[in-house]
Amino acid sequence: MSVPRHVAIIMDxxxxxxxxxGLPRFRGHLAGREAIRAAVRAAVKHQVEWLTLYAFSTENWRRPQEEVDALFELFETVLWEETPNLVREGVRIHIIGEREGLPPTLLEAIRYAEEASREGTxxxxxxxLNxxxxxxxxxxxxRMVAEGLEPTEENLRRALYLPEMPDPDLIIRTSGELRLSNFLLWQSAYSEIWVTDTLWPDFSEEHFGQAVQAYQERxxxxGGVPQR
Known part of the structure; x- marks a missing residue:
């Protein structure tokens, strides 16, 4: 059975x-860190090549400033603390999104993670992020207009944040919501979607496996033509 080359997750x-x-909202973000580890382990186990995690959307700036600041501090901590382990596991880290407006210390952590893991395969x-x-x-x-490029699909793809990233074969959304929430809109045109009522901090390797199995059964x- 085919394995999805690229799995993307809306962590909700x-x-x-x-x-x-009865806990502050931020405690949920802290608890979600273990779910990220589980997703990475599962992706490696199932020989998935690309795993994309929706960490912070452009709309998330509307949240209370205290929560936004705490999230950025958490992202920074995770990048510094988790990168060495990921490097040892052969994982390469990429961050996509707009970097303008992010705290300088978070930008430093992003640069560190991307540089330290660049040899991962x-x-x-x-x-x-953002x-x-x-x-x-x-x-x-x-970017296309600035460079005088023809308005073709290929040129647009090359101008995306990470053009070498393949389209997601499978998108997983937790918490039971049935929407894409402005996530990978260009790339997800033909992605399969799997939704679970499980909240992100409770997401496990078993849930990842269930999603992959459901994908394999589809x-x-x-455009109406089955994939061969």
Whole structure:
């Protein structure tokens, strides 16, 4: 059976997980860190080549400033602390999204993680940070105009944040929500979608495996034509 080359995850439900336990919302984000580790382990186990995690959207700036600041501090800590382990596992880290407006200390952590892991070949781990699908397309169009490129699909793809990244075969969304939330809009045109009611902090390797199994049981179609 075919394995998805690229799995993308909309990590949703941290706040609800915390509120259900009478905890501050940020405790849910902290708890979600183990779910990220589980997703990486599962991706390696299933020989997935690319794993993209939706960490912070362009719309997330609307959250209370205290929560936004705490999230950025958490991202920074995770990058510094997790990168050495990921490097040992052969994981290469990429961060996509708009970097303008991010704290300088977070930008430093991003540069460190990308540089330290550049030789990794076992798994490409992509963090979508300050990311929005519409913003990515708009940025690509602006780049094409600035460079005088013809408005073709191929030129637009080359102008995306990470043009070498293949389209996601499978998109996983936790917390039961049935929407893409401005995530990889260009790349997800023919992605298979798997939704679980599980909140992100409770997401496990077993859930990842269930998603992969569901993907393998589907007949993928592109414009009504089954994939061979």
């Amino acid at each position: 439900g941290n706040g609800r997980w915390a509120q259900a336990r 076992r798994l490409h781990l992509v963090g979508a 990311y929005g699908g519409r913003q990515e397309i708009l940025s690509a169009v602006r 007949e993928r179609r592109f």
